[in-house]
Each structure stands twice: as structure tokens, then as C-alpha cells.
Amino acid sequence: MATLFLVATPIGNLEDITLRALRILREASLIAAEDTRHTRKMLTHFDISTPLTSYHEHSGPARTEAVVAALSTGDVALVSDAGTPLLSDPGQALVRATLAAGHDVVSIPGPSAAIAAMVASGLPTDQFTFLGFLPRKSSARRALLARFAQAQETLILYEAPHRLLACLDDLLAVIGDRQATLARELTKVHEEFLRGRLAVLRADYAHGEAPRGEFTIVIAGAEPAVEQETEDTLERRAAQRIHTLLASGVSVRETAVEVARLTGLPRRRVYRLTLEVSAGSPSQSAADSDSDE
DSSP states (O other): OOEEEEEOBOSSOGGGSOHHHHHHHHHOSEEEESSHHHHHHHHHHTTOOOOEEEOOTTOOHHHHHHHHHHTTSSOEEEEOSSBSTTSSSSOHHHHHHHHHTTOEEEEEOOOOHHHHHHHTTSSOOSSEEEEEEOOSSHHHHHHHHHHTTTOOSEEEEEEOGGGHHHHHHHHHHHTOSOEEEEEESTTSTTOEEEEEEHHHHHHHHHHSSOOOSOEEEEEOOOOOOOOOOOHHHHHHHHHHHHHHHHHTTOOHHHHHHHHHHHHOOOHHHHHHHHHHHHHTOHHHHHHHHHHHO
16 A cells, blocks of 8 residues: 655745655655646755656646556655645645545645744734635635634735735725734745734835735734623622622712712612612611711
């Protein structure tokens, strides 16, 4: 039984490739690459001569079957142009077909633009949602974003430079002006991280040079919804505050005024509630009677 290895490759800096990835690429009988010309440059740099075949988003069922058939003679490595295969890259059909044929599928972890951008963004990393590349049309983008507008986890997405401003406009319109990080040219010489509110980042790129390089956008999740207190909840909170104030020696009148101010409940209602609470405290009732004389 052979193995299909999903090999993560550098997203910019060639030094980011792992020793295990280099070994697998050397030992495999075949490398299926998204762009053989791009991958050949990397293989030449590392002096790897494993045969190449193309496997990209337009590869049909026949090419998938051919790669699965190659597993009958040895292991196959799948690579994308950069980063981890299948993350906004082709390969899902090949993985399914490989498993259906009874072969193993093993991931060789390594570089990922989404993870690299998120961990350096300054935004929460404990929970996140990866949206990949958004639809090209604004209406479709907004519809997708609307599904995640109330999500409290960090959002990560990819965007092409020529659609960056339109994407930022849609983000502002659908999810609002949140804290975000724009990362581009990750691990390369001109790597750049811009952090700030979406509106500020949008203005910076609108008035600067035309953006270059593929962008990874990391956006803060929605703030937790503040539950509105019901009248019963407000009244219970008011009663607790009344009890505390009365116990500390504050008069009924002063307590009613203060609690009405804090809770927003009508003063007459709070005064009646204060009298009810006070009725359960003889010492307080006596003190109030003495102060009123």
C-alpha cells in the first residue's frame, strides 16, 4: 500500500521548508504539482530530481485517476504553488480518490499563510474561522460575510491585490469597522504587516500606491452580544441594591433615589420596592421614622 503525502512548501522564504518535506520529495516516485514550472525551480534549488506531473484546479477526473494509478508503483507527493495543499488549493478530489482506492494519506505540515498571518496579527488565536478566497462579485462576497458577521472568533481570508479595496468596502459595510491586520508578501524580502481599524487600513491603501502581492486579512470577531435585562431581572437587582443601602444606614428616600438612578426604573416603583424591603428591617424602619420627624 502506497501513500499520498500532502507536502507543505515555502510561501516565500525557501529556508522555511522542513527537513521531512525535503526527504519525502526526494523519496517519492512522483510529485504532483499545481504548477510544474514553479515547483521545478524549488526542486532545482534543493537538488531534487523526482519526476513531476501537473495537478491543478482544472485537472479533471482522468488526471486524478492517473495520479491514483501512480500509487501502485510508489508513494506520491502533492504540492501546491506555496503553503499547505488543499488550503484554498487543489487536491481534495485526489485525497478522496486516494482513500477510496485504499491508499494512505499523510500530511507533512509546514508553512501556511493563514496561520503565519494570524499568530502575528495581535488578534485572538484561540478560535478562528478560515474563509479562504472570497467570491469575486461584491454581492456574493457580502452574502458570505453576512453569514459570519456575528461570529465571535477571529476571521481569516485571502484576497488578490486588485480586489483589496472592494473587499475592504464590503467588510466595512457588512461587519463594521473592526480591528484587523493586513499581511502581504509573507516571509519574503518585502513582508509587511499593517494593523489597525478596517476604515483606517482602507484609507491608507486608497491614498497610497496600488497594493501588490497576495493579501492575508485577519479580522477581530464580533463583540459578544449584551443581553438586555428583563424587568424582573432589573427589579431583583434593584432589590439587592436596596437591601445593601438600607443595611448601611441610608434612608428610604435616598435609597429609592439612588437605585432609580442606577437601574432606570421609575422612581415611584423603586420607592414602593424600597418600602417593601424596608418593612422587613425593623431597625431601619425605626431609623427612617426618627429621621422623618
